[in-house]
Amino acid sequence: xxxxxxxxxxxxxxxxxxxxxxxxxxxxxxxxxxxxxxxxxxxxxxxxxxxxxxxxxxxxxxxxxxxxxxxxxxxxxxxxxxxxxxxxxxxxxxxxxxxxxxxxxxxxxxxxxxxxxxxxxxxxxxxxxxxxxxxxxxxxxxxxxxxxxxxxxxxxxxxxxxxxxxxxxxxxxxxxxxxxxxxxxxxxxxxxxxxxxxxxxxxxxxxxxxxxxxxxxxxxxxxxxxxxxxxxxxxxxxxxxxxxxxxxxxxxxxxxxxxxxxxxxxxxxxxxxxxxxxxxxxxxxxxxxxxxxxxxxxxxxxxxxx
Amino acid sequence: xxxxxxxxxxxxxxxxxxxxxxxxxxxxxxxxxxxxxxxxxxxxxxxxxxxxxxxxxxxxxxxxxxxxxxxxxxxxxxxxxxxxxxxxxxxxxxxxxxxxxxxxxxxxxxxxxxxxxxxxxxxxxxxxxxxxxxxxxxxxxxxxxxxxxxxxxxxxxxxxxxxxxxxxxxxxxxxxxxxxxxxxxxxxxxxxxxxxxxxxxxxxxxxxxxxxxxxxxxxxxxxxxxxxxxxxxxxxxxxxxxxxxxxxxxxxxxxxxxxxxxxxxxxxxxxxxxxxxxxxxxxxxxxxxxxxxxxxxxxxxxxxxxxxxxxxxxxxxxxxxxxxxxxxxxxxxxxxxxxxxxxxxxxxxxxxxxxxxxxxxxxxxxxxxxxxxxxxxxxxxxxxxxxxxxxxxxxxxxxxxxxxxxxxxxxxxxxxxxxxxxxxxxxxxxxxxxxxxxxxxxxxxxxxxxxxxxxxxxxxxxxxxxxxxxxxxxxxxxxxxxxxxxxxxxxxxxxxxxxxxxxxxxxxxxxxxxxxxxxxxxxxxxxxxxxxxxxxxxxxxxxxx
Numbered sequence: 054x055x056x057x058x059x060x061x062x063x064x065x066x067x068x069x070x071x072x073x074x075x076x077x078x079x080x081x082x083x084x085x086x087x088x089x090x091x092x093x094x095x096x097x098x099x100x101x102x103x104x105x106x107x108x109x110x111x112x113x114x115x116x117x118x119x120x121x122x123x124x125x126x127x128x129x130x131x132x133x134x135x136x137x138x139x140x141x142x143x144x145x146x147x148x149x150x151x152x153x154x155x156x157x158x159x160x161x162x163x164x165x166x167x168x169x170x171x172x173x174x175x176x177x178x179x180x181x182x183x184x185x186x187x188x189x190x191x192x193x194x195x196x197x198x199x200x201x202x203x204x205x206x207x208x209x210x211x212x213x214x215x216x217x218x219x220x221x222x223x224x225x226x227x228x229x230x231x232x233x234x235x236x237x238x239x240x241x242x243x244x245x246x247x248x249x250x251x252x253x254x255x256x257x258x259x260x261x262x263x264x265x266x267x268x269x270x271x272x273x274x275x276x277x278x279x280x281x282x283x284x285x286x287x288x289x290x291x292x293x294x295x296x297x298x299x300x301x302x303x304x305x306x307x308x309x310x311x312x313x314x315x316x317x318x319x320x321x322x323x324x325x326x327x328x329x330x331x332x333x334x335x336x337x338x339x340x341x342x343x344x345x346x347x348x349x350x351x352x353x354x355x356x357x358x359x
Numbered sequence: 360x361x362x363x364x365x366x367x368x369x370x371x372x373x374x375x376x377x378x379x380x381x382x383x384x385x386x387x388x389x390x391x392x393x394x395x396x397x398x399x400x401x402x403x404x405x406x407x408x409x410x411x412x413x414x415x416x417x418x419x420x421x422x423x424x425x426x427x428x429x430x431x432x433x434x435x436x437x438x439x440x441x442x443x444x445x446x447x448x449x450x451x452x453x454x455x456x457x458x459x460x461x462x463x464x465x466x467x468x469x470x471x472x473x474x475x476x477x478x479x480x481x482x483x484x485x486x487x488x489x490x491x492x493x494x495x496x497x498x499x500x501x502x503x504x505x506x507x508x509x510x511x512x513x514x515x516x517x518x519x520x521x522x523x524x525x526x527x528x529x530x531x532x533x534x535x536x537x538x539x540x541x542x543x544x545x546x547x548x549x550x551x552x553x554x555x556x557x558x559x560x561x562x563x564x565x566x567x568x569x570x571x572x573x574x575x576x577x578x579x580x581x582x583x584x585x586x587x588x589x590x591x592x593x594x595x596x597x598x599x600x601x602x603x604x605x606x607x608x609x610x611x612x613x614x615x616x617x618x619x620x621x622x623x624x625x626x627x628x629x630x631x632x633x634x635x636x637x638x639x640x641x642x643x644x645x646x647x648x649x650x651x652x653x654x655x656x657x658x659x660x661x662x663x664x665x666x667x668x669x670x671x672x673x674x675x676x677x678x679x680x681x682x683x684x685x686x687x688x689x690x691x692x693x694x695x696x697x698x699x700x701x702x703x704x705x706x707x708x709x710x711x712x713x714x715x716x717x718x719x720x721x722x723x724x725x726x727x728x729x730x731x732x733x734x735x736x737x738x739x740x741x742x743x744x745x746x747x748x749x750x751x752x753x754x755x756x757x758x759x760x761x762x763x764x765x766x767x768x769x770x771x772x773x774x775x776x777x778x779x780x781x782x783x784x785x786x787x788x789x790x791x792x793x794x795x796x797x798x799x800x801x802x803x804x805x806x807x808x809x810x811x812x813x814x815x816x817x818x819x820x821x822x823x824x825x826x827x828x829x830x831x832x833x834x835x836x837x838x839x840x841x842x843x844x845x846x847x848x849x850x851x852x853x854x855x856x857x858x859x860x861x862x863x864x865x866x867x868x869x870x871x872x873x874x875x876x877x878x879x880x881x882x883x884x885x886x887x888x889x890x891x892x893x894x895x896x897x898x899x900x901x902x903x904x
Contacts, residue, residue, distance in 0.1 A: 084787070084788070085787065085788045085791035085792070086786075086787025086788055086790050086791040087787070087791075090787055090790045090791060090794065091419065091497070091790070092790065092803075092804070093419075093497075093824075093825060094794065094824035094825050095497050095824075096500065096824060098492065098512070098513050098514075099495050099496070099497055099499065102492055102493060102494075102495040103495040106493070106495055106569055131570055134411060135409070135411055135412060135592075136411065136412050136414075136417055136569055136570030137412040137413070137414065137417075137570050137571070137572060137573075137574050137575070138570075138592070143592060146591075146592045146593075147592070147593065202624065205628055209628065209632055210628065210631060210632060213632065216632070216634065217625070217628040217629055217631075217632050217634065218620060218625045218626075218628065218629045218634060219594075219618070219629075219634065220594060221594075304621070304622050304625070305622065305624075305625060306625070307618065307619075307620045307621075307622065307625050307629070309591065309592060309593030309594040310593075313593060314593075320785070320786060320787070321787075322787050
């Protein structure tokens with residue numbers, strides 16, 4: 054296990070990051086327009102000064118090496134769009150918000166997804182099962198840019214129960230978390246239902262029922278644990294997707310998370326901010342995937358040498 | 360057993376649902392932030408995007424300017440209704456007989472938020488800073504009417520004492536201009552002329568260091584009616600009434616919260632649920648609803664800007680003025696503003712918005728399909744002539760630009776029988792295409808920096824930085840030079856009028872409409888007067904039921 058871990062951490066992870074860094078660096082330079090283009094043209098002299106200030110006057114390969122060295126030292130550089138802030142500052146300010154939102158959404162998805170999946174499985178083939186699975190399919194199909202405004206319309210504008218935008222009080226967390234988590238509720242419910250249907254026909258469940266245990270005890274104590282396995286394996290990529298933020302949900306609800314920076318940085322051609330967020334996301338996703346791989350390797354020794 | 364089984368399952372699903380419902384039911388709020396704001400004199404503003412910075416010499420956008428207005432004050436401020444310059448840090452000023460030398464007398468009681476006095480030397484330091492080449496300020500050109508300013512900014516001279524800005528003593532600032540500039544006082548209300556606190560700047564870098572942390576709330580020093588209280592990126596900028604501001608007795612607001620809400624739907628919903636007093640915009644699709652249901656909240660203020668198409672005159676068939684005139688004559692501007700924009704935008708009859716600094720151009724833009732057809736035929740296109748070559752109409756991604764372009768495309772097809780291809784590009788790609796001349800016809804909008812026709816008309820001179828049309832005319836350039844060299848109002852306006860008539864005869868641009876500023880304003884907000892530059896000095900604003 055240790056050589057496997059060492060190989061992942063010391064060789065494969067840095068290599069993956071280097072490839073992502075390199076591809077992103079050169080790809081964004083191919084996009085037309087630059088960080089200092091605007092509707093009112095900047096004079097050649099001001100542009101030259103700005104480019105000198107940010108090191109954009111040097112040959113591209115020199116910029117690449119310089120920035121790579123800077124990132125290796127842990128310095129993601131200053132933001133071009135926000136001159137008073139560094140990329141690290143902006144990420145440090147925005148990521149906790151995305152993380153918090155992602156955690157609430159994941160919690161909501163697990164709570165409702167597992168419950169709905171269990172209920173559907175226990176009522177397999179009845180109207181209740183079909184209803185839950187239909188709603189689940191709806192949850193997967195309805196994109197967040199439709200669901201978000203719909204929830205806002207009902208709970209914010211018509212009922213007036215919840216705020217429609219912002220990230221100040223606890224109530225501000227409700228609608229964005231529901232919007233972001235809804236699609237995962239649907240996935241988890243379907244995975245849970247499938248897992249539970251497999252478990253419910255096992256002999257040990259029949260034994261449990263024969264012993265006179267209540268159905269609730271059978272479901273919660275005996276069936277649930279085994280049914281959770283597909284959900285747990287789904288949690289790795291789901292958690293990575295949730296905590297890295299969502300541009301759509303953050304924009305709809307005006308949330309100061311990292312998802313907005315990730316997208317607006319590309320629109321602004323804020324080169325350092327694009328690089329910083331891409332590297333940051335890459336580290337998170339690679340880490341989550343690595344954790345899953347390690348778990349799988351732990352469960353299946355054949356993978357450790359593969 | 361079966362019944363208990365069902366009950367248990369219902370409990371499993373009911374528990375979380377019931378908890379959520381109870382939570383939501385307990386959420387009904389007694390008062391909205393807007394109502395609480397009215398009681399506490401806290402103005403809540405939806406301010407589009409996160410500001411780049413809070414450095415008045417660095418920032419370039421409208422959202423930033425709205426915050427600058429609260430935190431800084433220049434020598435003069437713009438009176439809110441007509442934008443006439445009234446005393447700010449300067450209590451009075453004189454213009455010498457040469458029409459070029461301005462002397463400003465600063466008030467003794469103007470102080471920074473840290474208690475230091477605002478001196479003439481601070482202004483000199485500030486103007487030296489914005490003109491320093493290393494700072495890379497995009498608005499340094501606003502100072503180029505000052506003697507030696509352009510040369511200093513371009514590095515031709517390095518001694519700032521050769522620039523026409525002198526602090527004779529703490530309260531006397533003299534500025535010498537290199538040309539008569541009748542709108543000079545109006546320029547001084549622009550944020551590029553705001554002072555910065557020298558000691559604060561030098562504490563965190565050199566005079567020309569870009570992007571230091573002096574604008575963070577814990578380091579910030581300003582001289583405006585409000586002081587910076589909090590800046591949480593992408594969340595809020597809160598400013599509180601300054602206790603050191605010289606005219607603090609006139610300031611009735613106690614706090615202003617700026618929220619960076621860049622989504623028009625979100626800010627409208629926020630307004631509707633009592634989250635903000637003012638929005639930055641209102642989507643055209645919502646205007647009719649507000650006009651019918653909440654007319655007291657809908658504002659359609661005139662705005663100093665023109666929406667137009669720029670024509671690349673270097674590309675056939677657009678190199679023929681008759682073709683360009685025909686295209687312009689075939690655009691039904693009244694229909695565009697009535698059916699698409701709906702925000703009270705006046706159809707363009709000329710290029711410079713009527714009333715800019717008191718100037719009115721002659722009406723030269725109209726809708727006349729018969730004349731349009733005749734001109735196109737004269738150019739050799741249409742029935743019996745050549746077929747019209749492929750032309751592209753470029754615009755940046757936006758629902759409104761797209762709809763307007765579609766309408767214009769249809770008008771040209773119906774009235775002139777020509778096909779134009781619509782090309783939609785992402786903002787930076789569009790800018791690059793426009794600046795490199797890779798377009799046939801392109802959408803443009805121009806918002807005046809100050810209330811004078813010069814801000815519109817000087818962009819079409821030969822090699823003007825924003826003149827992407829490829830068009831130039833020596834007579835036009837000389838007329839703009841005449842207007843720039845005289846302070847006589849009638850002579851200037853006559854030169855502008857002739858220049859604009861020439862521009863609209865040659866038609867390197869097709870004006871479509873004049874902007875209005877369409878937004879939502881809570882009726883409790885008082886002192887928020889409509890004006891051409893969308894400037895709202897917060898010391899005149901207050902909240903009252």
